Amino acid sequence: MTAAPGEFDLIGRFFRRTASLPAEVLLGIGDDAALIDWTPDKALAVTVDTLVSGVHFLPDTDAFKLGHKALAVNLSDLAAMGAEPAWATLALTLPRADEAWLAGFSHGFFSLAARHGVTLIGGDTTRGPLSITLQVMGTVPKALALKRTGARPGDRVYLTGSLGSAGLGLKMLQGSFPATDPDLIRCQEMPQPRLETGRCLRGLATACIDVTDGLAADLGHILAASGVGAELQYDRLPLADPVQAYCRTSGDWGFPLQAGDDYELCFTVPAHREARLIEVMTAGGVPITRIGHIVAATPPRLTVWRGTDPLILTRTGFDHFADA
Ligand SMILES: [Mg+2]
Structure with a gap:
């Protein structure tokens, strides 16, 4: 088939x-x-x-x-x-x-x-x-336009805000998660575009994308466009407490990487610009987290390390036709 x-x-x-x-x-x-x-x-x-x-x-x-x-x-x-x-x-x-x-x-x-x-x-x-x-x-x-094509081996991978909150908010709205958390529902219904952050990244980031279909899928677009791989550390992923609790109780560790609707920015920065990045972002007040780094890889691939084991993702993210 x-x-x-x-x-x-x-x-x-x-x-x-x-x-x-x-x-x-x-x-x-x-x-x-x-x-x-x-x-x-x-x-x-x-x-x-x-x-x-x-x-x-x-x-x-x-x-x-x-x-x-x-x-x-x-x-x-x-x-x-x-x-x-x-x-x-x-x-x-x-x-x-x-x-x-x-x-x-x-x-x-x-x-x-x-x-x-x-x-x-x-x-x-x-x-x-x-x-x-x-x-x-x-x-x-x-x-200075930020594109998906400029990530190079050695660049650090960063993310604004946190992952999976909007995805868990959707589960709450759908009634498939037995709790209500106004903060998570707000993430799902009222996302705030990171326009100021995007403008601050001009001249600093080598590649950038907004996370709409899940980090694994969207970082995957940067990797494909740049012809590189990435290694992420699961423990570094910025997850709100309820998202961490959801992963623990469901065993669905891939959820924060596969849930959509985060509308955060994922971007890459060369090591020599990291100090400047942190200075600019601290002034802007938007939290950023270093979640991994870019490696040479042909074909491009994403590896997420959970401790010493790679996390197996059952699907990379939301695709309107993949399951049709
Ligand atoms: Mg986009």
Whole structure:
């Protein structure tokens, strides 16, 4: 039996046309945002994401939180490029014209937009099953854009915030974990894009990605794009107490590496820039943790050491089509 093609196989086979990129496209498919030549020193960063009811959010999710999250997940991609957000277009498909829902959604959306200087400049509204597609554009100095391709052996691997909290929050919302923790549910419903951190990483990080589909999968994209491997120490992973407790009681040690929706930044930094990184991040107030390092490896591979044993991951992360 042939396995169903995954999301990234489908993109590679049907949509990637690298041979025909025009000169103004500085970076095409395969990173957190595309980069277009914009001014002599700035690139336009463009990203798009869709949230589908029942796939990305539970059908009864509060509209305010949904408006926030739709924008936050896009801004997270710009953060991963070190970009400054500026404009957005919104395509909204609604089952019906529910004014109370629209009031909540737009309030959530514009509250976050105001905080990050984002202006809504266009869109489309259609009738159908609830689905939200948002495109966000921003700018970044061309020479300083953070990409997935620059990780080199010896670089340290860092992560902002903590892992698995949003994933465990989702289990609580779904009722598959018998507890309620408002902090974890907030991580799931109201992620905060790491835009300031992304901008601070310009000139420091050699590669960067936002963790959306699980750290194993997303760091895997950096490894594939850079042609390197990574070794992580499980004991160094920043895990909130309830996430640690969940791993212990369930025995699912891979959970924090495979759960999605963290919206943290994973990035690599050469050893000689570490002191500067710590200085900048301490001033910014966002916690970062060194979780491992980059190694030479062909083909690229990720090894997670739990003590002296490698952790076996049953799957690397969320893929929309892999299990179809
Ligand atoms: Mg991303």
